[in-house]
Amino acid sequence: MIYQNHIYVIHLVEKTFLLPFMFIFTAALNYCLGYYLVSYHGIVGAGIARCATMTVMAAIITVWARRYIKFTLPWMPICKTTLAALLMGIIVYYLPSQTWIELICATVCGIVIYVLFLIIFRIITIEKIVKLMHSLRA
Secondary structure (H helix, E strand, O other): OHHHHHHHHHHHOOOHHHHHHHHHHHHHHHHHHHHHHHHHHOHHHHHHHHHHHHHHHHHHHHHHHHOOOOOOOOHHHHHHHHHHHHHHHHHHHOOOOOOHHHHHHHHHHHHHHHHHHHHHOOOOOHHHHHHHHHHHHO
């Protein structure tokens, strides 16, 4: 999300000629991390490599965009949301997922766990849910 929002700044200031260099760098980073992590951790290593690469891309784009437009990021909600995702991922990792039924159950449990962590960390509140429901009706 951070990458997608901040890439528009680069497009607006017409500095897109530098984007291929970033894409080549992060593609090479993803390849190297993936090669190393997949050999030791399998498919989970591929996910970790992709997550690390996307984090690097978001950081590069954010720093680059801030050179042209000054803005602040709500770091506390971002950190809380990331922590909720990590905790959910750790819990779901240990759930069985060998059959289709187990995989469906693990997915549903992951969604429920993530939403519960968002509520516990006060990212989602009752007031926000009520506002969302009112805006959907309008």
